[in-house]
Amino acid sequence: MSHTLRQKEKLLARVRRIRGQMEGIERALEGGSACGEVLRQLASARGAMAGLSAELMADHLQEHVVDAATEAERRAGGQELLEVIRTYMK
Template sequence: MSHTVRDGQKLIARVRRLKGQLEGIERALEAQKPCAEILRQLASARGALSGLTAEVMEGHLHEHVLHAETEAERRQGSEELLEVIRTYMK
């Protein structure tokens, strides 16, 4: 069972909280709140997204690299993770 399936409910809860944060930003913009308040909300949402990304990356590393059953699976898991990291760092 994949880590995203095993931890699915916890991950979905984090996504829903993040969705709520983004909706809060939308409401703040619609209400013409001060830019400093919007920037704080943006920073908070970015932190939440980074935390979620790190959690899924960590799960991938553990399941598909460190505890892979074969060398081929380990290599594939490593290549997938490197590809994601390259994309994430752009």
């Protein structure tokens, strides 16, 4: 069973929390909140996303590359991670 399935509820909770933060930013903009408050909420959501990304990348590396069951799975998992590293890190 893939880590995203095994940890599904935990990952879903984190994704929903970030979605909730974005909904909070939406309400702040709609309600005309001070710009500083919108900036703070966005910085917080960004931090949550950075943490979630790091964790998913680490689990993906472990499960779909290091512990891959077949050579084909390893190549595919490695390729997916390469794309994300090149997207994230530039």
